[in-house]
Amino acid sequence: MVRRIVRLALLKIALISLRGHPVPPIGHEGNDPESCEEYGYGLGAPDGILVLKYRSAGGLTMGEGRQDFLHQLYWSPDGVLALLHGSSTLFAGPGEAFWVKRAVSHDVHAGDRQTLYRICLRETPPALKGLRAGPATIDVEAGRLIEAISRRGCDEQTALAARPRILTGLRAVPAPPSARSASAGPASPDVRGTGFALTVARALSHDPADPTRLDEWAERLRVSVKTLQRDFLREFGMPYTQWRTRLRLQAARVLLDSHPVTKVAHQVGYASPSAFITAFAKEYGQTPGDYVSRPAPARTPPTTVRR
Structure with a gap:
């Protein structure tokens, strides 16, 4: 149509x-x-x-x-x-x-x-x-x-x-910092943002499955891990790992209606479907299968479960 x-x-x-x-x-x-x-x-x-x-x-x-x-x-x-x-x-x-x-x-x-x-x-x-x-x-x-x-x-x-x-x-979109950038000269944050966290966030938003750890991002940006972690708290109000989890699950919701759970889990960065299902249920209070099985007009949008 x-x-x-x-x-x-x-x-x-x-x-x-x-x-x-x-x-x-x-x-x-x-x-x-x-x-x-x-x-x-x-x-x-x-x-x-x-x-x-x-x-x-x-x-x-x-x-x-x-x-x-x-x-x-x-x-x-x-x-x-x-x-x-x-x-x-x-x-x-x-x-x-x-x-x-x-x-x-x-x-x-x-x-x-x-x-x-x-x-x-x-x-x-x-x-x-x-x-x-x-x-x-x-x-x-x-x-x-x-x-x-x-x-x-x-x-x-x-x-x-x-x-x-x-x-x-x-x-x-500016190219994300690479492993080589650690020795490529002075570091600078994303010119559109106010800190290094936004540079990392933009790179991960394009590829939520990117396995780069916080300490590896810090090395590429030539800042300390504590500085980058504080920047995430200031920009997004949550630690890096929590922000990345939410990004991955938001990306997953875009694909769940048209792709099987196993494929979605891999595309957004989970090592196994069971790990993805656990994270989804922990965040939203329902499994991906329960979420998709509801008819779209009657579907309740998942909301983050308070913990």
């Missing part, structure tokens, strides 16, 4: 220029969205923009495929996204989006009760010209503008004026 909606939208791009308008909600079926709203401005022109706004009850799967006519940006303001590209599975957390160039096969997944924006463009953002498919940072103003032009009543002139600012608000 998702692919049918996108094909119809692309047909409109080829034929006409539309003002923003919503498509009536569609029924939820499998991993399809509860609703999909379409907002198109200046379609057919190189500087046009099409935004598809999805809302999900259960997990949302965009469907594996390739778009040969348009570049696509996927962004969710309220959850984690997973991008399957080739043999890789990448994740995007807060303040990030996924960029996919046209003619690149990919599959995007969102978790339950998320809003997902799919922005279709004919122009590549200046900072992403070298990126085929992968995570990109998105600044606060770009996110605000995407939400603003995805509402009923937004006029075409306003939306097209917002489009250049949205594109300049996208940046390539």
Whole structure:
């Protein structure tokens, strides 16, 4: 169903220029969205923009495929996204989006009760010209503008004026510190953050299965373990190990509706399915199987169990 909606939208791009308008909600079926709203401005022109706004009850799967006519940006303001590209599975957390160039096969997944924006463009953002498919940072103003032009009543002139600012608000993700960086010169934290914890957090949000220990991160960043631990407490209000566990479980929830538990456990960094099930139940008070078995509309979103 998702692919049918996108094909119809692309047909409109080829034929006409539309003002923003919503498509009536569609029924939820499998991993399809509860609703999909379409907002198109200046379609057919190189500087046009099409935004598809999805809302999900259960997990949302965009469907594996390739778009040969348009570049696509996927962004969710309220959850984690997973991008399957080739043999890789990448994740995007807060303040990030996924960029996919046209003619690149990919599959995007969102978790339950998320809003997902799919922005279709004919122009590549200046900072992403070298990126085929992968995570990109998105600044606060770009996110605000995407939400603003995805509402009923937004006029075409306003939306097209917002489009250049949205594109300049996208940046390539900085490369994570590597083992070699321990002797590569002075260390510096992520330029977008206030500390070293954010640098580690961004790297792990792309690959929750990364087994790097806290002391190894500290060595790569050339800071003490205590300094990095304090930075995690200051930035996230919890120790590194607790933060990493929550990240892994949030990433797992994005994949559980469309992948078996064993595969999800491996993709988010657990050595065995039993270890993953134990961690999930400890955090949310229910097993992954119990969580997935409930119908999406009646599913209670897992909440962290107070201990």
